[in-house]
Amino acid sequence: MSEILYSEAQLKKVVAELAAAIAADFMGQPVLLLGLLKGCQPFLADLCRQLSYHQVDLAVDYLQVSSYVGSASSGKVKIKQLSADEAFCRRRNVIIVDDIFDTGLTLQKVMAWLQAKGAAQVKSCVLLSKSGCNQTAIVPDYCGVEIPAAFVVGYGLDYNEKYRELPYIKVLPENEQ
Numbered sequence: 347m348s349e350i351l352y353s354e355a356q357l358k359k360v361v362a363e364l365a366a367a368i369a370a371d372f373m374g375q376p377v378l379l380l381g382l383l384k385g386c387q388p389f390l391a392d393l394c395r396q397l398s399y400h401q402v403d404l405a406v407d408y409l410q411v412s413s414y415v416g417s418a419s420s421g422k423v424k425i426k427q428l429s430a431d432e433a434f435c436r437r438r439n440v441i442i443v444d445d446i447f448d449t450g451l452t453l454q455k456v457m458a459w460l461q462a463k464g465a466a467q468v469k470s471c472v473l474l475s476k477s478g479c480n481q482t483a484i485v486p487d488y489c490g491v492e493i494p495a496a497f498v499v500g501y502g503l504d505y506n507e508k509y510r511e512l513p514y515i516k517v518l519p520e521n522e523q
């Protein structure tokens with residue numbers, strides 16, 4: 347039996363709280379939300395909608411980033427820019443939006459990449475953070491909830507491209523991995 351960690355209603359509340367925190371910090375300043383595909387999709391869409399209620403001046407772009415194979419991190423983070431504009435993040439306030447913070451290696455690599463490309467300010471926003479797994483000195487600026495160190499799926503998070511469509515987040519039992 348799979349354990350539901352966060353229901354659709356709980357996720358909605360968490361995302362609304364994250365949007366309120368971002369809006370309080372960025373009122374009157376343009377922000378580029380940079381989603382890490384593919385897992386960010388439902389989270390980013392809901393976050394944008396919530397930010398629009400606060401009238402934050404938003405632009406949205408994406409990077410394609412991968413490190414996981416099945417339920418294990420390869421430790422090698424690959425970044426692919428999707429914007430055709432080479433200078434898309436130069437002198438901008440960028441908030442990286444990712445589904446889950448685990449070892450921190452993805453955020454570490456993407457932050458360094460954005461700084462090298464000339465972003466004015468780089469912040470990070472994650473929906474979930476796994477307790478006790480951080481291998482870096484990075485702490486996400488905006489974090490929805492801490493979860494136990496289990497493999498989770500749903501609300502954009504996949505296992506071999508399955509389960510992304512679930513409106514909730516559940517633990518994937520080891521016998522299904």
Ligand code: 5GP
Binds near residue numbers: 382385444449499
């Ligand atoms: P990190 O680089 O922080 O170890 O991992 C970040 C990325 O690993 C996430 O964006 C996500 O793609 C993947 N990931 C880490 N933990 C999980 C998990 O529990 N479930 C799923 N589906 N992906 C995870």
